[in-house]
Amino acid sequence: MTDIALTVNGRGISGSAEPRTHLADFLRDTLNLTGTHLRCEQGVCGACTVLIDGAPARSCINYAVACQGAEVTTIEGFEADEVMARLRAAFHQEHALQCGFCTPGMLVTARDIVLRLPDADAARVKVELAGNLCRCTGYAGIVRAVCRVLEERKGAVPAPQGRLGPVGARKAAGAGIQAVAAVAKVAQASTPTTADLGLGGRPPNLETSLAFTVRRPLAEVWAVLDDIPRVARCMPGAVLAAPPVDGHVEGRVSVKVGPIATNFSGAARIIRNDPEKRGILYGAGRDGLSGSTARAEITYGLSPAGDDAIRIEISLRALLAGPLAQFGRSQIVQDLLARLAGEFARRLEYTLEHGEADSSPPETAFRPWALVTAVIAEKFRSLFRKAR
Numbered sequence: 001m002t003d004i005a006l007t008v009n010g011r012g013i014s015g016s017a018e019p020r021t022h023l024a025d026f027l028r029d030t031l032n033l034t035g036t037h038l039r040c041e042q043g044v045c046g047a048c049t050v051l052i053d054g055a056p057a058r059s060c061i062n063y064a065v066a067c068q069g070a071e072v073t074t075i076e077g078f079e080a081d082e083v084m085a086r087l088r089a090a091f092h093q094e095h096a097l098q099c100g101f102c103t104p105g106m107l108v109t110a111r112d113i114v115l116r117l118p119d120a121d122a123a124r125v126k127v128e129l130a131g132n133l134c135r136c137t138g139y140a141g142i143v144r145a146v147c148r149v150l151e152e153r154k155g156a157v158p159a160p161q162g163r164l165g166p167v168g169a170r171k172a173a174g175a176g177i178q179a180v181a182a183v184a185k186v187a188q189a190s191t192p193t194t195a196d197l198g199l200g201g202r203p204p205n206l207e208t209s210l211a212f213t214v215r216r217p218l219a220e221v222w223a224v225l226d227d228i229p230r231v232a233r234c235m236p237g238a239v240l241a242a243p244p245v246d247g248h249v250e251g252r253v254s255v256k257v258g259p260i261a262t263n264f265s266g267a268a269r270i271i272r273n274d275p276e277k278r279g280i281l282y283g284a285g286r287d288g289l290s291g292s293t294a295r296a297e298i299t300y301g302l303s304p305a306g307d308d309a310i311r312i313e314i315s316l317r318a319l320l321a322g323p324l325a326q327f328g329r330s331q332i333v334q335d336l337l338a339r340l341a342g343e344f345a346r347r348l349e350y351t352l353e354h355g356e357a358d359s360s361p362p363e364t365a366f367r368p369w370a371l372v373t374a375v376i377a378e379k380f381r382s383l384f385r386k387a388r
């Protein structure tokens with residue numbers, strides 16, 4: 001057991017928890033705050049959403065001990081909150097709940113939308129609520145309720161913003177603010193420097209790597225990797241904003257997978273080591289839909305693999321901050337990332353095989369739902385294997 005001290009609903013709490021105990025269990029079992037509901041317990045459904053240091057967070061994928069020193073607000077802590085009072089009334093008026101299981105998480109997310117996006121329309125509210133699942137209402141009433149409160153508050157003095165995430169201890173929140181500030185700097189700067197991009201020494205929260213071989217001459221493969229527009233066409237959802245200049249690239253990456261939609265705009269700088277046939281891409285971007293930020297470093301290298309084959313090794317290390325980071329620890333997302341990387345490898349192999357720029361595979365070849373289905377099917381297969 002590990003001793004922890006944190007603030008919950010304005011009260012200082014000291015206690016102890018197993019390192020593996022997640023925050024939701026700690027809140028429910030130790031503090032008896034059962035308004036925080038648990039359903040998927042893997043960061044997908046949003047039923048367990050609470051505020052950690054002022055930012056909505058999944059309490060099922062945050063360890064209690066990682067919240068040392070944090071300020072946590074559960075649904076029970078909004079009794080005197082004016083916005084929450086309006087939302088509760090609007091949920092009632094718009095029939096925005098049936099069984100009520102998802103409602104605490106929905107309300108915490110809805111309050112964040114009302115305070116953070118006072119000009120949001122129904123379409124934006126739907127996007128923002130995409131991380132909270134409800135199996136009863138069909139969502140229409142929930143969206144109407146949030147829009148109703150937004151409408152009522154038009155012209156209201158904007159509420160002071162709480163501290164930014166990411167979720168977890170105060171230390172982590174500070175790192176998140178730095179990350180957001182640095183990415184904002186990248187967005188403003190016309191020519192970001194390498195120092196603005198990449199992880200900047202921060203530990204990643206997403207990692208994947210892949211390796212494959214192709215039967216093409218080393219020099220030819222290296223030349224293709226230097227053709228940035230061609231490589232960009234191999235990346236699912238990627239579009240360059242302009243032709244690259246001196247290894248500096250700007251563009252966007254859009255991926256929509258069920259309720260998760262992202263549209264990251266950003267910049268990257270690629271540094272190549274020609275004699276060693278290795279390179280590194282430093283990137284940073286911001287998702288215009290969720291406000292999440294991402295910083296990444298992608299390293300790649302070529303080496304002979306015998307019989308005229310070339311081995312291509314690629315590894316990705318990324319740091320996701322903001323609402324999307326709440327999905328980052330889900331094994332499904334990690335698996336999905338690995339499959340996206342595999343799709344990139346498949347397209348790269350294709351373009352190496354078929355040569356010219358216009359020979360990249362058709363866009364329809366990227367089917368995210370097929371990837372998700374494959375990931376889930378593999379999970380079931382592995383569960384059955386374990387059960388047997």
Ligand code: FES
Pocket residue numbers: 037038039040041042043044045046047048049058059060061
């Ligand atoms: S219980 Fe589903 S996100 Fe936490």
Ligand code: FES
Pocket residue numbers: 096097098099100101102103133134135136137
């Ligand atoms: S009201 Fe039943 S799950 Fe949302």
